[in-house]
Amino acid sequence: MLVAGVDVGSTQTKAVIITGEHEILGRGLCSTGAKLADAGETAFNLALEQTEFAEPDVAFVVGTGYGRFNIDFGDAQVTEISCHARGAVHLFPGTRSVLDIGGQDTKAIKVTADGQVVDFNMNDKCAAGTGRFLGAASDALEIPLGELGPLALAAKNPVKMTTTCTVFAESEILGWMAKGRRIEDVVMGVHNSIASRSVSLLRRVGIEPEITFTGGVTRNTAMVELISELVGSRVNTNEESHYCGAIGAALYALDQVLTGAGTERGLPT
Amino acid sequence: METQKVAIRPALSQAGNTRTASRALMDNWWKQLGEADAAAQPVANTFVMGSLAEVLNTFDIPMSFPEIAALQTAVKGKAMDYLLAAEDLGYSPDICGYVKVDIGLHATGRDHPLGKYPKPGMVVASNMCNTYIKWAEVWERQYGCPVFVLDLPGWRGTGFEYDSSSETFRNDVKYVEGQIRDLISLSAEVSGKKFDIDKLREILGNVNRMSELYQSILAMNKNKPAPFNALTEGINYMGIANILRGLPEGVEFMETVLAELEERVAHGVGALTDERYRLLLVGTACYTNFRDFVGMFERWDGVFVASEYMSYAGGGIDRGLHYDLSRPIESLAEQILITSQPSMSGIFFSHEWQAKMAEEYDVDGICYHGVKSCRTTAAGLPDAREWLLNNAGVPGLFIQSDLVDSRLWAEAQMRNRIDAFFESLQSRRVQSGV
Numbered sequence: 001m002l003v004a005g006v007d008v009g010s011t012q013t014k015a016v017i018i019t020g021e022h023e024i025l026g027r028g029l030c031s032t033g034a035k036l037a038d039a040g041e042t043a044f045n046l047a048l049e050q051t052e053f054a055e056p057d058v059a060f061v062v063g064t065g066y067g068r069f070n071i072d073f074g075d076a077q078v079t080e081i082s083c084h085a086r087g088a089v090h091l092f093p094g095t096r097s098v099l100d101i102g103g104q105d106t107k108a109i110k111v112t113a114d115g116q117v118v119d120f121n122m123n124d125k126c127a128a129g130t131g132r133f134l135g136a137a138s139d140a141l142e143i144p145l146g147e148l149g150p151l152a153l154a155a156k157n158p159v160k161m162t163t164t165c166t167v168f169a170e171s172e173i174l175g176w177m178a179k180g181r182r183i184e185d186v187v188m189g190v191h192n193s194i195a196s197r198s199v200s201l202l203r204r205v206g207i208e209p210e211i212t213f214t215g216g217v218t219r220n221t222a223m224v225e226l227i228s229e230l231v232g233s234r235v236n237t238n239e240e241s242h243y244c245g246a247i248g249a250a251l252y253a254l255d256q257v258l259t260g261a262g263t264e265r266g267l268p269t
Numbered sequence: 270m271e272t273q274k275v276a277i278r279p280a281l282s283q284a285g286n287t288r289t290a291s292r293a294l295m296d297n298w299w300k301q302l303g304e305a306d307a308a309a310q311p312v313a314n315t316f317v318m319g320s321l322a323e324v325l326n327t328f329d330i331p332m333s334f335p336e337i338a339a340l341q342t343a344v345k346g347k348a349m350d351y352l353l354a355a356e357d358l359g360y361s362p363d364i365c366g367y368v369k370v371d372i373g374l375h376a377t378g379r380d381h382p383l384g385k386y387p388k389p390g391m392v393v394a395s396n397m398c399n400t401y402i403k404w405a406e407v408w409e410r411q412y413g414c415p416v417f418v419l420d421l422p423g424w425r426g427t428g429f430e431y432d433s434s435s436e437t438f439r440n441d442v443k444y445v446e447g448q449i450r451d452l453i454s455l456s457a458e459v460s461g462k463k464f465d466i467d468k469l470r471e472i473l474g475n476v477n478r479m480s481e482l483y484q485s486i487l488a489m490n491k492n493k494p495a496p497f498n499a500l501t502e503g504i505n506y507m508g509i510a511n512i513l514r515g516l517p518e519g520v521e522f523m524e525t526v527l528a529e530l531e532e533r534v535a536h537g538v539g540a541l542t543d544e545r546y547r548l549l550l551v552g553t554a555c556y557t558n559f560r561d562f563v564g565m566f567e568r569w570d571g572v573f574v575a576s577e578y579m580s581y582a583g584g585g586i587d588r589g590l591h592y593d594l595s596r597p598i599e600s601l602a603e604q605i606l607i608t609s610q611p612s613m614s615g616i617f618f619s620h621e622w623q624a625k626m627a628e629e630y631d632v633d634g635i636c637y638h639g640v641k642s643c644r645t646t647a648a649g650l651p652d653a654r655e656w657l658l659n660n661a662g663v664p665g666l667f668i669q670s671d672l673v674d675s676r677l678w679a680e681a682q683m684r685n686r687i688d689a690f691f692e693s694l695q696s697r698r699v700q701s702g703v
Contacts, residue, residue: 066681081689082696105682116696119658120689122682124669204651 002053003060003257005249006040007080008032008067011103011131012216014246015043017051017058020254022090026050027243036067044073060257062249066104076256081107081120083248088212089115090251091244092236096208099227099235100244101198101217103131108201110208115248121204129197131217133166137190140170141183148187152222155188164197188222195226202231212236214244279536283529290525291505298512299384305331306379311390311459314408317507317582318612319395319419322514323476323601324452327469328460333387335404336582337508339370343556343673345382352674365400366642366673368407375411388412391459393452395419397612398645415459417452421445421606423613431607438606446602453598466597472515473592473601480586482523483510487587489530490574491630493547494539496530499576500550501563502540507579510586545570546694549626551577551619551653552638552646557675565684566636569691574630577619581612620653624661632663634694639669641677664697666690 002025006015013036015028028046032039040063048055055073063074064083071077080100088098089111098109106129110118123129138145159176163169169190176186194217202211211231217223218241228235240247305312312331315321325332342348343366351373352366358376360369379386391414394405405416422441424431431438453464486506489496497503506526513519533539546566550573554562566573580587585608593600611622623635637654639647647669654665668686671677 066685079685079689079692081685082692112700116700117689117693119664120693121667122686204655 001257002051002058003250003253004044004047004058004062005083005246005251005253006044006061006063006065006068006071006074007083007243007245007249008036008040008043008063008065008071009080009103009216009245010066010105011135013039013043013065013067014243015040015047016243016246016250017047017053018247018250018254020258022251022254024240024243024247025053027246029242032067036070037072040067040071041073060253062253062256064245064249075253078249078252080245080248081109081122082117083245083252084214085109085111085117085120085248086115086251087244087246087248088214088236089113090247091238091240092210092212094210095212095236097202097205097211099198099202099211099213100215101129101131101194101213101223102215103135106130106198106201108198108205110205115251119205121201123197123201129164129194129201130166131215133169133190133194134217134220136166136169137173137187140173141177141187143183143187146219148191149220149222151184152188152191153225154184156182156185158185158192159189161189161193164193169193191220191222191226195223195230199227199230207231209233210236212241212244214241216242218242278538281529281532281536281538283525283532287502287505287522287526287529290522291509294509294513294518294522295383299381301331302333302387303385306385306387311414312387313391313393313456313459314389314405315393316395316398316401317511318397318401318584319393319421319605319609320511320514320584321393321395321419321449321452321605322511322584323469323472324449324456325393326472326515327453327465328456328462330391330456330460331387332512333389334511335371336367337511338374338381338383338386339367339673340504340556341383342370342374342381344559346557347382348557348673349675351377362642362674362676364642365404366640366671368400368404369642370673371404372407389414391455392416393419395609396421397609400643400645415455417455419445419448419452419605421609421613424610431610433603433607441606442599442602445606446599449598449602469597469601470594473597474594475517475520476515476586477591478520479510479514479523480588480590482520482527483583483586484589486523486526486530487575487579489527489534492534493631494537494541494544495547495572495574495630496533496539498540498563498573499579500554500573501559503573503576503579504554507582510583514584514586539572541567541570541572543570544572546633546691547572547574547631549573549575549577549623549630549632549635550638551623551635551650552640553578553672554638555670555672555678557671557673558678558680561678561680562670562683565687569688571633571691573636574632575626577623577626580622584608616649619649620656623653623657624663627657627661627663633698634690635663635665636690637665637667639667641669641671642674643672664690664693 017026026047028043063071068077213235354373355369394401637650
């Protein structure tokens, strides 16, 4: 028996197919773009292609992320806050605090041992301190996102970014470059800005170890280092962290199939 | 996959009476304001906190409440027109949305969606909100009208409540009483009428009765299911409580509300067909997206059983305000001092009130709605939320938008936070085995 979780985020869409024994059989990843339903379907199909199964074999699909209501093949919806919490505890059972840096928002979540949300805090409506801030740096400096982390780790004297506005960040980055600052110092300044705002959110819900870092920004090595440094302990991440929301959604899907739990709205019960 | 709920409710004899009365009274209020404006009769601009309606009504001075008028433009979908008109004049996007709606109304011919928005003939403000004073100064400069600002000293001790047995309190009463006497003189001058202390007594007596009824109305929501939504229906009770404070029609309205609610309770009829979550609202709603806002909670069968707004915007009538009619002016001063304290000290002590309300009304969670253009009411909300969670075990949701500015409303983010909050409430309920 298979279930799926599809996380339609503001920047990327992720999907996983898992078995009743929690084994991940397939993963799908694509850019979200403007057509949310298409992105969900594409990621789902990509995940399915990695398995030996077909769509009818997937018993239940839970959608999450901002585009969760656009997944027309989904059976229920759960917010990404609940899904990241559930996914993080599944990946790292000792998790009590979760930090998810997404494309447009950052979530700090306090969780129970079984992955239920005790409390959460999110960034304000603007994208300061989110993955989009890195996107702005990538655009302004014309450096691929994936290269920002390693570049930042080479910094010797990071600049101090003063703006919290993602839009204005581009002009500040160019301003630092115009002053002759080294590119790695500017990039590290951007990382510091995001990390400090994210950890501040985490402090508001109360940092309790273990801390698990989730979302696409976990692939950024500099950010993992910085967050670990700021919270005072090594944060949990692994290769599945990027898919954490989708994994959590799939686990809720599994609950539905195994126990019939939840309601018509896909509540995480 | 959502199932449609069909409400099967018993036929109630009082059903709809409150709504009918509320609409008629509000329409009549606007009609009277329009007539006063047309006849060049002085109208007093005053505020929901510290209106001093008791004095103004003694002189039959029509009262305009710019906060209520601004709220109504938002519900009618017109607030942005006035906000932009004010911003065209140079008022910053950061300024209180209510102020800018008012500025925009005055700048565009004073045509409010519900009637003619009158010119102020006088202003009664207080220091209960720091914006009131500067707002009043705008009218003073624009229309040359007299401005009375009630200066409430505020309790200098620690704690939420005034120590009414202290010498400090007695001195403060004298200070406020002197100011009320100044307002009486000003009102006599503006209205051309003599002060009638017996009429003041009569009005104070009506406020006493309104307060008793209002307390009974609020207490109705201790029942399960809660018979009214403290946000959607509560805002109407609050509006009438302000515009008809101390008048017989105000007393009659409160009696109508209570009768309708008592009947609902007697028949087990709730504000929602299926009440699953009982909530306390701290802050206000976003009136521009009022239905959407409420719908995000009702979708989860969440009902606001109590609202801080029904307290701090009510001039103390929720707190058992009782005037001593044998010494009306002194008693008015005392009650203003005592009942204004929760608003004056709200930033530091509102969590105590919230904990008390959460227990009394058996709420599942608290929604804190921060108003972007009002730092006075929004300050401290995240701290209160954390305190309630950590010390009283009551979970809270913190969201932000605005009273009237739809540019500060982001539906996807709002819904995401609200859905996540309800998901966590659901988890709590399952874990606790309820």
